[in-house]
Amino acid sequence: MRLSRFFLPILKENPKEAEIVSHRLMLRAGMMRQEAAGIYAWLPLGFRVLKKIEQIVREEQDRAGALELLMPTLQLADLWRESGRYDAYGPEMLRISDRHKRELLYGPTNEEMITEIFRAYVKSYRNLPLNLYHIQWKFRDEQRPRFGVMRGREFLMKDAYSFDIDEAAARRSYNRMFVAYLRTFARMGLKAIPMRAETGPIGGDLSHEFIVLAETGESGVFCNSDVLNLPIPPDDVDYDGDLTPIIKQWTSVYAATEDVHDAARYEREVPADKRVNTRGIEVGQIFYFGTKYSDAMKALVAGPNGVDVPIHGGSYGVGVSRLVGAIIEACHDDAGIKWPEAVAPFTAVILNLKQGDAAVDGACEKLYRELQAKGVDVLYDDTDQRAGAKFAAADLIGIPWQILVGPKGLAEGKLEVKQRSDGSRENLSPAEVVAKIAG
Amino acid sequence: MRLSRFFLPILKENPKEAEIVSHRLMLRAGMMRQEAAGIYAWLPLGFRVLKKIEQIVREEQDRAGALELLMPTLQLADLWRESGRYDAYGPEMLRISDRHKRELLYGPTNEEMITEIFRAYVKSYRNLPLNLYHIQWKFRDEQRPRFGVMRGREFLMKDAYSFDIDEAAARRSYNRMFVAYLRTFARMGLKAIPMRAETGPIGGDLSHEFIVLAETGESGVFCNSDVLNLPIPPDDVDYDGDLTPIIKQWTSVYAATEDVHDAARYEREVPADKRVNTRGIEVGQIFYFGTKYSDAMKALVAGPNGVDVPIHGGSYGVGVSRLVGAIIEACHDDAGIKWPEAVAPFTAVILNLKQGDAAVDGACEKLYRELQAKGVDVLYDDTDQRAGAKFAAADLIGIPWQILVGPKGLAEGKLEVKQRSDGSRENLSPAEVVAKIAG
Numbered sequence: 001m002r003l004s005r006f007f008l009p010i011l012k013e014n015p016k017e018a019e020i021v022s023h024r025l026m027l028r029a030g031m032m033r034q035e036a037a038g039i040y041a042w043l044p045l046g047f048r049v050l051k052k053i054e055q056i057v058r059e060e061q062d063r064a065g066a067l068e069l070l071m072p073t074l075q076l077a078d079l080w081r082e083s084g085r086y087d088a089y090g091p092e093m094l095r096i097s098d099r100h101k102r103e104l105l106y107g108p109t110n111e112e113m114i115t116e117i118f119r120a121y122v123k124s125y126r127n128l129p130l131n132l133y134h135i136q137w138k139f140r141d142e143q144r145p146r147f148g149v150m151r152g153r154e155f156l157m158k159d160a161y162s163f164d165i166d167e168a169a170a171r172r173s174y175n176r177m178f179v180a181y182l183r184t185f186a187r188m189g190l191k192a193i194p195m196r197a198e199t200g201p202i203g204g205d206l207s208h209e210f211i212v213l214a215e216t217g218e219s220g221v222f223c224n225s226d227v228l229n230l231p232i233p234p235d236d237v238d239y240d241g242d243l244t245p246i247i248k249q250w251t252s253v254y255a256a257t258e259d260v261h262d263a264a265r266y267e268r269e270v271p272a273d274k275r276v277n278t279r280g281i282e283v284g285q286i287f288y289f290g291t292k293y294s295d296a297m298k299a300l301v302a303g304p305n306g307v308d309v310p311i312h313g314g315s316y317g318v319g320v321s322r323l324v325g326a327i328i329e330a331c332h333d334d335a336g337i338k339w340p341e342a343v344a345p346f347t348a349v350i351l352n353l354k355q356g357d358a359a360v361d362g363a364c365e366k367l368y369r370e371l372q373a374k375g376v377d378v379l380y381d382d383t384d385q386r387a388g389a390k391f392a393a394a395d396l397i398g399i400p401w402q403i404l405v406g407p408k409g410l411a412e413g414k415l416e417v418k419q420r421s422d423g424s425r426e427n428l429s430p431a432e433v434v435a436k437i438a439g
Numbered sequence: 440m441r442l443s444r445f446f447l448p449i450l451k452e453n454p455k456e457a458e459i460v461s462h463r464l465m466l467r468a469g470m471m472r473q474e475a476a477g478i479y480a481w482l483p484l485g486f487r488v489l490k491k492i493e494q495i496v497r498e499e500q501d502r503a504g505a506l507e508l509l510m511p512t513l514q515l516a517d518l519w520r521e522s523g524r525y526d527a528y529g530p531e532m533l534r535i536s537d538r539h540k541r542e543l544l545y546g547p548t549n550e551e552m553i554t555e556i557f558r559a560y561v562k563s564y565r566n567l568p569l570n571l572y573h574i575q576w577k578f579r580d581e582q583r584p585r586f587g588v589m590r591g592r593e594f595l596m597k598d599a600y601s602f603d604i605d606e607a608a609a610r611r612s613y614n615r616m617f618v619a620y621l622r623t624f625a626r627m628g629l630k631a632i633p634m635r636a637e638t639g640p641i642g643g644d645l646s647h648e649f650i651v652l653a654e655t656g657e658s659g660v661f662c663n664s665d666v667l668n669l670p671i672p673p674d675d676v677d678y679d680g681d682l683t684p685i686i687k688q689w690t691s692v693y694a695a696t697e698d699v700h701d702a703a704r705y706e707r708e709v710p711a712d713k714r715v716n717t718r719g720i721e722v723g724q725i726f727y728f729g730t731k732y733s734d735a736m737k738a739l740v741a742g743p744n745g746v747d748v749p750i751h752g753g754s755y756g757v758g759v760s761r762l763v764g765a766i767i768e769a770c771h772d773d774a775g776i777k778w779p780e781a782v783a784p785f786t787a788v789i790l791n792l793k794q795g796d797a798a799v800d801g802a803c804e805k806l807y808r809e810l811q812a813k814g815v816d817v818l819y820d821d822t823d824q825r826a827g828a829k830f831a832a833a834d835l836i837g838i839p840w841q842i843l844v845g846p847k848g849l850a851e852g853k854l855e856v857k858q859r860s861d862g863s864r865e866n867l868s869p870a871e872v873v874a875k876i877a878g
């Protein structure tokens with residue numbers, strides 16, 4: 001993408017409404033724009049990050065055997081009356097009346113609707129286990145939306161729902177999602193630690209939150225530093241096999257948010273030199289809630305003995321739009337964002353340091369074409385801004401690889417490559433640059 | 440994908456609420472489920488088609504130089520008061536009040552919001568032309584939603600918006616979208632004919648609808664049969680070049696919906712043996728509306744002489760979810776859907792005609808792995824249904840290539856390949872099957 005043809009409205013000033021760094025940087029980097037309290041438009045740079053995150057989430061759900069579908073944003077109020085949550089949900093639910101005065105709502109989550117879909121079609125244990133997910137916009141009418149996409153009202157969530165014949169099978173489904181989440185967040189370049197959690201309005205008695213460590217996080221976190229170095233399950237983890245050793249490994253090391261922190265156990269189990277007390281951001285949560293919805297909504301299947309039984313369910317959320325903010329909270333410095341490569345809006349940016357100089361323009365164009373031909377997502381800053389402004393913009397928007405092309409280096413056949421993550425610099429020939437970035 | 444692990448709730452009965460063939464087939468094939476009047480959940484099979492259509496639309500928008508962003512589904516009522524459309528829009532607009540009694544609405548289209556975004560950042564003609572698009576759910580509260588996804592209330596639309604310094608430049612932007620639309624629909628295997636159209640509530644004085652011919656279509660269509668054989672602009676069409684010859688070629692041949700049909704001109708210009716009078720379905724519409732929104736909403740840029748002028752705008756819609764229905768209307772027979780390969784939920788389906796027979800199971804597994812390794816989207820019917828039921832299901836869901844694997848053929852080293860589009864059959868070795876389908 002040529003920057004001269006891109007839409008990247010960078011702000012020079014720090015927006016005063018932004019209280020946290022991710023909100024400030026997303027506004028400054030031209031990633032998004034507030035359209036109403038807690039409701040954002042994703043500008044092209046932010047949209048690219050959102051899509052990359054969404055795609056990683058999708059691939060790992062698919063790998064774990066979940067099936068994607070797509071439920072609508074609006075739901076019938078009557079569906080929520082069946083589960084008893086219509087009145088219980090409170091003012092965070094956006095209630096809507098259509099032209100015929102039918103009561104609708106903007107879905108804040110989908111346990112009811114997926115249970116209704118399930119019970120319409122699935123009648124036998126032989127069709128289980130089943131895990132259905134979607135990635136769709138949700139709405140929660142927060143009393144005080146703030147922190148940008150970290151606590152918006154309209155937000156993108158991946159929510160999966162598992163259906164099993166009994167608790168043992170449901171726990172296997174739960175474990176599959178647990179492992180999928182470890183892989184999902186690791187692929188985004190994050191350290192996300194599973195922590196035992198309260199179940200809240202979803203219900204049930206088993207839940208884990210996945211918490212990204214960031215000093216600016218919303219909750220206090222206590223953990224054993226060993227948990228930071230546990231191995232992530234590999235690409236070819238066998239989701240049909242026994243996952244309990246992985247789960248045990250991750251849940252036996254102490255890690256808890258302040259809500260459920262057990263100070264006595266922490267001091268007993270964690271050696272003093274391994275105690276980490278920091279802050280974190282929730283980016284996903286998984287629940288096993290048993291028959292809570294299947295009892296209320298009569299989602300029954302015939303068991304092996306022919307008798308109808310309510311299915312055992314779980315639900316599994318990832319905050320897709322929230323992750324954009326969470327990654328920035330975990331990956332930034334004073335100059336701007338430092339995207340992990342897997343979620344970066346572009347992998348590399350070419351900075352033409354003397355636009356209009358035939359040799360420099362030619363070298364940039366050639367490099368741009370070669371990187372594109374290798375499938376690299378590359379941005380080419382071909383604007384007539386001065387070099388200093390190009391450096392600042394590249395640091396701000398956080399592209400992992402900056403390639404500086406100027407007359408001096410070119411005279412020696414060299415380009416300068418700067419890695420945004422650690423600021424390291426190298427002088428390389430154009431061919432070496434292509435090999436390094438596309439390799 | 441193994442069918443035994445997929446979620447494909449095929450209905451045996453014809454659903455009585457479905458008045459048209461696409462609605463009936465989408466319900467029967469387990470593609471979607473109605474959640475409220477005009478509001479659908481996309482089940483996994485339907486979701487796969489929706490995503491393939493969306494991706495073709497995206498690729499052709501990108502190719503034409505449009506930039507993708509994503510605006511939220513909910514908008515502030517005040518934004519629509521600026522343009523004067525809040526009151527004008529009528530009962531089709533879903534109006535919402537949040538917990539603080541702020542007036543919101545579920546966006547039926549985005550001219551106002553994109554104009555607000557544009558004016559916030561773009562101040563000079565030097566940043567033009569600009570074309571921004573998104574693919575997002577919209578809501579129109581139809582008095583009588585029907586025909587399934589063809590006239591739903593919650594629907595997925597691609598809408599692009601162009602910004603130019605004057606009418607001449609705006610017409611060039613219009614032409615780019617015109618050409619992109621020709622390519623988009625052709626890639627989906629459709630004959631979509633551009634026809635001069637009325638502008639309606641969007642405003643302006645220049646508009647074309649793109650109409651897919653189908654005998655079950657919603658509007659009458661009159662055209663010269665020559666228009667059916669015009670060449671589609673190629674992959675490498677130069678969007679920076681002069682597109683007027685392509686536009687002239689497509690607009691000089693008579694083609695009109697009954698709304699704007701000129702019987703006298705039709706009879707004068709079209710030889711009797713080339714007159715086609717059929718029906719069609721609108722799948723896209725493009726508009727040039729000049730300064731209608733930029734005047735009302737003060738979207739001004741400094742021109743070359745330093746004087747602020749209102750930008751000239753256009754908007755360009757594609758009914759992404761509607762296309763799923765439109766393609767079925769154009770591509771089906773009595774047995775079910777006949778997906779064009781580019782939008783098919785799976786490219787091929789392997790029918791195991793004797794599940795449990797070691798040789799047949801082994802041959803199916805091997806073929807399944809080989810096709811997957813070649814990147815073919817393949818469904819493997821590994822259920823214990825009898826052969827007749829597998830044939831009927833494969834015809835119903837419309838996968839382009841059916842591969843029949845049974846003991847008799849295998850004894851001779853052959854599989855049978857049936858092409859869904861024309862019913863033709865061939866006996867081929869497994870290696871030939873892979874070469875034919877993956878080739």
